[in-house]
Amino acid sequence: MKSLCVIAGDGIGPEVVPVAVDALERLLPGLRTCEADAGWGCFERMGTSVPQATLDLMKDCGAGIFGAVSSPSHAVAGYRSAILTLRQALALNCNLRPVRSWPVISPQPNIDMLILRENSEGLYVGRERMDGEGRALAERQITRRASEQLAQRTAEVAALRNARRITLVHKANVLPLTCGLFRDSARQVLAQAGWDARVDERLVDVAALQLVASPEQFDLIATTNLFGDILSDLACHWSGGLGTAPSLNWGDGIALAEPVHGSAPDIAGTGRANPLAALLSAALLLRYHWQLPSLADQLEVAVSDFLKDAGTVDFADRTTRVIADGVLARLG
Amino acid sequence: MKSLCVIAGDGIGPEVVPVAVDALERLLPGLRTCEADAGWGCFERMGTSVPQATLDLMKDCGAGIFGAVSSPSHAVAGYRSAILTLRQALALNCNLRPVRSWPVISPQPNIDMLILRENSEGLYVGRERMDGEGRALAERQITRRASEQLAQRTAEVAALRNARRITLVHKANVLPLTCGLFRDSARQVLAQAGWDARVDERLVDVAALQLVASPEQFDLIATTNLFGDILSDLACHWSGGLGTAPSLNWGDGIALAEPVHGSAPDIAGTGRANPLAALLSAALLLRYHWQLPSLADQLEVAVSDFLKDAGTVDFADRTTRVIADGVLARLG
Numbered sequence: 317m318k319s320l321c322v323i324a325g326d327g328i329g330p331e332v333v334p335v336a337v338d339a340l341e342r343l344l345p346g347l348r349t350c351e352a353d354a355g356w357g358c359f360e361r362m363g364t365s366v367p368q369a370t371l372d373l374m375k376d377c378g379a380g381i382f383g384a385v386s387s388p389s390h391a392v393a394g395y396r397s398a399i400l401t402l403r404q405a406l407a408l409n410c411n412l413r414p415v416r417s418w419p420v421i422s423p424q425p426n427i428d429m430l431i432l433r434e435n436s437e438g439l440y441v442g443r444e445r446m447d448g449e450g451r452a453l454a455e456r457q458i459t460r461r462a463s464e465q466l467a468q469r470t471a472e473v474a475a476l477r478n479a480r481r482i483t484l485v486h487k488a489n490v491l492p493l494t495c496g497l498f499r500d501s502a503r504q505v506l507a508q509a510g511w512d513a514r515v516d517e518r519l520v521d522v523a524a525l526q527l528v529a530s531p532e533q534f535d536l537i538a539t540t541n542l543f544g545d546i547l548s549d550l551a552c553h554w555s556g557g558l559g560t561a562p563s564l565n566w567g568d569g570i571a572l573a574e575p576v577h578g579s580a581p582d583i584a585g586t587g588r589a590n591p592l593a594a595l596l597s598a599a600l601l602l603r604y605h606w607q608l609p610s611l612a613d614q615l616e617v618a619v620s621d622f623l624k625d626a627g628t629v630d631f632a633d634r635t636t637r638v639i640a641d642g643v644l645a646r647l648g
Numbered sequence: 649m650k651s652l653c654v655i656a657g658d659g660i661g662p663e664v665v666p667v668a669v670d671a672l673e674r675l676l677p678g679l680r681t682c683e684a685d686a687g688w689g690c691f692e693r694m695g696t697s698v699p700q701a702t703l704d705l706m707k708d709c710g711a712g713i714f715g716a717v718s719s720p721s722h723a724v725a726g727y728r729s730a731i732l733t734l735r736q737a738l739a740l741n742c743n744l745r746p747v748r749s750w751p752v753i754s755p756q757p758n759i760d761m762l763i764l765r766e767n768s769e770g771l772y773v774g775r776e777r778m779d780g781e782g783r784a785l786a787e788r789q790i791t792r793r794a795s796e797q798l799a800q801r802t803a804e805v806a807a808l809r810n811a812r813r814i815t816l817v818h819k820a821n822v823l824p825l826t827c828g829l830f831r832d833s834a835r836q837v838l839a840q841a842g843w844d845a846r847v848d849e850r851l852v853d854v855a856a857l858q859l860v861a862s863p864e865q866f867d868l869i870a871t872t873n874l875f876g877d878i879l880s881d882l883a884c885h886w887s888g889g890l891g892t893a894p895s896l897n898w899g900d901g902i903a904l905a906e907p908v909h910g911s912a913p914d915i916a917g918t919g920r921a922n923p924l925a926a927l928l929s930a931a932l933l934l935r936y937h938w939q940l941p942s943l944a945d946q947l948e949v950a951v952s953d954f955l956k957d958a959g960t961v962d963f964a965d966r967t968t969r970v971i972a973d974g975v976l977a978r979l980g
């Protein structure tokens with residue numbers, strides 16, 4: 317019996333997450349779900365953006381879906397974005413971010429790439445300080461262990477999709493030690509897994525340009541935390557923008573699906589939030605965490621068929637309900 | 649009398665730089681030029697990628713043009729990219745990177761933005777180390793002083809082009825201290841200069857996506873070193889790619905023009921290097937450093953007219969000479 321921890325969060329989170337849960341319940345009859353709290357609203361109510369109970373439930377379930385959380389516009393003492401805490405506390409060390417063309421809404425038909433973002437370190441370790449001279453300093457940390465873990469995941473995913481190419485993205489010309497450690501550790505693991513002939517490298521600036529100019533050249537991309545953050549946002553233009561960008565925070569035996577978009581306070585409550593990213597994030601849980609690729613295919617085909625039949629790029633006049641019903645109906 | 653220090657560097661540097669020097673000599677009769685050495689070839693010959701004589705000549709001249717330098721593929725003890733040394737040793741603390749549409753070669757006609765990249769600190773301070781536990785650590789440094797300097801330059805440039813909007817790009821939701829210091833210092837300077845109503849902000853991931861999805865919305869962008877590196881490479885897609893991407897490393901009373909492209913060892917020696925980025929970098933020297941906007945206009949119009957008359961996007965069959973002659977002829 318599979319269990320799912322539902323963390324709707326703030327803003328449009330509670331509007332899009334139930335759609336994804338609905339889809340999962342149809343595909344996995346008997347799925348057990350439980351709800352957990354996190355985010356800015358939670359911080360205001362309880363003084364913490366991720367209560368211990370939420371972490372415990374996630375661990376019990378082994379799988380979760382997260383909507384979105386708001387951030388205060390200026391620094392609030394003790395507040396840290398809930399998603400960062402969840403990633404760290406649950407050791408969700410890899411972030412899987414696929415970018416592929418969808419019918420009608422994608423600007424180009426031939427994109428199918430997957431970005432694997434290291435999800436635990438880099439500039440995200442939370443070590444910032446002011447020194448005696450008023451300089452602000454932040455530490456970027458790269459370890460062999462985290463780099464190898466990401467490469468291991470990359471090799472697994474590469475095998476699943478019979479990858480033509482794995483591109484390591486770094487900035488080793490300016491950061492030879494940190495980026496060099498990432499690159500060398502990843503290369504070693506990938507070589508051991510038999511992928512050496514298909515591994516190449518790009519500097520992050522060059523990769524950013526090529527992701528705009530010739531995105532079709534990319535297959536798998538593996539990179540460090542902040543580079544992955546930037547490049548995956550950039551690249552999701554090719555799938556149709558943030559409304560269609562899913563992700564999976566992926567640890568060892570535990571995973572948290574997360575649409576890449578934010579809590580969108582400007583449209584929250586209008587019934588116009590796009591649930592596709594949440595639905596596609598649920599598909600990632602199915603494919604990679606639960607290893608049920610044919611159910612993942614069913615969900616993705618339902619999205620694809622819905623888009624084909626809808627035949628318009630304009631989501632402005634489509635409500636969450638219309639999109640949800642359109643996709644759910646196609647799940648049979 | 650104006651002087652120019654010519655640092656051709658490696659690869660295609662010595663092929664494109666003379667074209668830009670030629671243009672400057674036509675526009676500034678009596679311009680004094682001197683040559684200086686830097687780069688990987690220089691390192692192999694002299695054991696340093698930037699000899700003291702080069703720094704001295706740059707200081708004497710107050711202005712220079714730099715071609716490109718190669719990097720060894722793996723770490724070489726004592727080697728640091730020449731351009732990084734030049735930026736630091738000469739306090740070229742701001743990097744100006746315009747991105748605008750050109751006739752024929754640009755994918756879209758309505759782009760006209762200018763990215764101001766902090767050029768001295770961030771992750772470029774060169775403070776990397778291994779700690780006792782085998783972790784690689786890099787320090788990201790942000791100071792009020794450098795952030796204010798960049799904002800000051802931004803205000804100057806904003807006045808010159810009567811900017812509609814100044815966008816500060818950062819990642820303060822994850823790096824509240826360093827990015828917060830950058831943002832707050834910049835906001836303060838811009839407010840004092842009367843720009844507060846036109847300043848807004850973007851997170852770097854959001855900015856990257858918007859630079860692909862709706863680049864026409866941007867006017868001036870001011871950001872930290874590595875974000876500027878990534879975003880300016882990405883954005884130059886809209887001007888026609890790296891072949892048309894100029895930059896100006898800009899200090900106090902000293903400036904070094906630099907095409908954004910690299911040394912392109914694959915095409916070096918074939919006579920097919922595109923000199924437009926070098927020519928347009930020379931135009932930046934004219935406009936911003938020497939404050940000769942009408943000469944800068946002349947050079948940019950010559951490029952624009954050449955492209956219009958050439959009427960093709962395909963540079964593969966145009967030699968450096970053909971492009972150079974086409975542009976230079978239009979300078980009269």
Ligand SMILES: CC(C)[C@H](C(=O)O)[C@@H](O)C(=O)O
Pocket residue numbers: 397399400545576821822853
């Ligand atoms: C909300 C923010 C902390 C987060 C990140 O930077 O990782 C977001 O941009 C993402 O990509 O999930």
Ligand SMILES: CC(C)[C@H](C(=O)O)[C@@H](O)C(=O)O
Pocket residue numbers: 489490521729731732877908
């Ligand atoms: C060559 C490299 C060190 C440099 C940088 O990262 O600044 C280059 O990418 C640039 O943008 O001028």
